Amino acid sequence: MPGKQPNLFAFNDVSALTPALRSYIISCQNAGLTRHGVFKVAVSGGSLPKTLAEALLASPSLKKTSSNSTNSNYALVKSELLDKIPVAQGQPVVHPIDVEYLEDTQELADQYEKTLVGSFAKGDSVKLPIFDLLLLGAGPDGHTCSLFPGHPLLRETDAWVAPIEDSPKPPPRRITLTLPVVTHAVRIAFVATGAGKKEIMKEIFEVGNGLPCALVNEAAGDRCSWFTDNAAVDGVQFPRRGFL
Ligand SMILES: O=C(O)[C@H](O)[C@@H](O)[C@H](O)[C@H](O)COP(=O)(O)O
Numbered sequence: 001m002p003g004k005q006p007n008l009f010a011f012n013d014v015s016a017l018t019p020a021l022r023s024y025i026i027s028c029q030n031a032g033l034t035r036h037g038v039f040k041v042a043v044s045g046g047s048l049p050k051t052l053a054e055a056l057l058a059s060p061s062l063k064k065t066s067s068n069s070t071n072s073n074y075a076l077v078k079s080e081l082l083d084k085i086p087v088a089q090g091q092p093v094v095h096p097i098d099v100e101y102l103e104d105t106q107e108l109a110d111q112y113e114k115t116l117v118g119s120f121a122k123g124d125s126v127k128l129p130i131f132d133l134l135l136l137g138a139g140p141d142g143h144t145c146s147l148f149p150g151h152p153l154l155r156e157t158d159a160w161v162a163p164i165e166d167s168p169k170p171p172p173r174r175i176t177l178t179l180p181v182v183t184h185a186v187r188i189a190f191v192a193t194g195a196g197k198k199e200i201m202k203e204i205f206e207v208g209n210g211l212p213c214a215l216v217n218e219a220a221g222d223r224c225s226w227f228t229d230n231a232a233v234d235g236v237q238f239p240r241r242g243f244l
Contacts, residue, residue, distance in 0.1 A: 004221035008238045010228045014193055018055040021191065021227050025056065025133065028187050032132035039132050040119065042177065044145060045073035046137035048191050049080035057084050071171045095119075097175060105163030109175040113161040129160055131185040134177075138192045139169065142200050142211030146176035149211050154179055179212070183219035190216075190226045197232035206237055 011017040025041075032039040043049065070076050074096035085091060095115050101108040120129035136144045146164050147154055156162050156178045164174050182188065190213065192201065200211075208214040217224055 006217045006220065006224040006226060007222060008226045008228065008233065010230050010233050013229050014051060014054065017191075017193070017227050017229060018051065021051070021189070022055040024189060024225065024227070025135075028133040031186070035132075040129075041133045041135065042131050042185075043073075043077055043135045044137050045076050046139075047193070048135060048137045049073075049077045051191055051193070052077075052135065053081045053084060056081070105165060105173050105175055109159070109161045109163040112175055113159065116160050128180055128184045131181075132187065134182055134185045134188045136182075136188065136190050136216075138190050138197065138200065138204070138213045140196060140200050141168070142204055142209075142213050143169070144190070144212050144216060145182060146174040147179055147182070147212040149209075154210075154212060154215065156180070179215060179219075182216055185220070186223065188216060188220050188224045190224070191228075192226065192232050193229045195231040195234070197228070198234055198236065201228070201233055202236045 009017075009020055011020065028041075029039040032041075043052065070079075074094070077094075082091065082094065095112075097108060098111050098115075101111050116129050120126055138144055139148075142149050146167055148164075148168055151164070151166075153162055153164055153176070157180060159178050160181050161175055162178050164172075164176060166172055167174050200213075203209060204211055204213045204217065208218070
């Protein structure tokens, strides 16, 4: 159905992708600021924080990052991106998980949901938080956030944040935004690069198969955009290819 399909923006390589991602993020930010005076954005881990640094910082290579092998998405975003924002430009308000509750993932999820409730005022009128933008990665199995293929967590309808104790990707114990929160965002952008993504991109876009990334595509339609390099989408059929 034209108009309801996700957008695909494919580029020769990551250095060609990042300026377009930057423009897209700035337009989402401007829309958020116009709508409610703030820009509410959530960011996943993996290779994304590094790509965001390339997209958003004037000179991302000025400060070297010691390591990006960490189980903490916050530590990753902090070292790759936040620590490199010039002090004069100010810092965003960031809500990492509260490590005090790491031993109890349900409590950790509840505490994080409370943090979101503080920002989005869950109640009679607000059934779901509406982020201005979710910036996500796509795993080689089609997972996104900590929403894994075939996992019962995909059926969660009430919670905004949920624990997972059996993540197939380490670490096994995590918390995640739930699928309805993801699909309710004003805009959702996936960044997927490299030939290693080709097979799963084919499955997500040509088959669907209930893969978490495909479920986001189906629910969000044209509110969802994919930023890829050509290697990741070589030979993949897309209903809607855009140009930026
Ligand atoms: O929590 C995690 O384990 C990661 O954040 C993960 O969900 C990541 O976003 C995808 O696996 C894609 O990672 P890449 O972009 O590095 O392929």
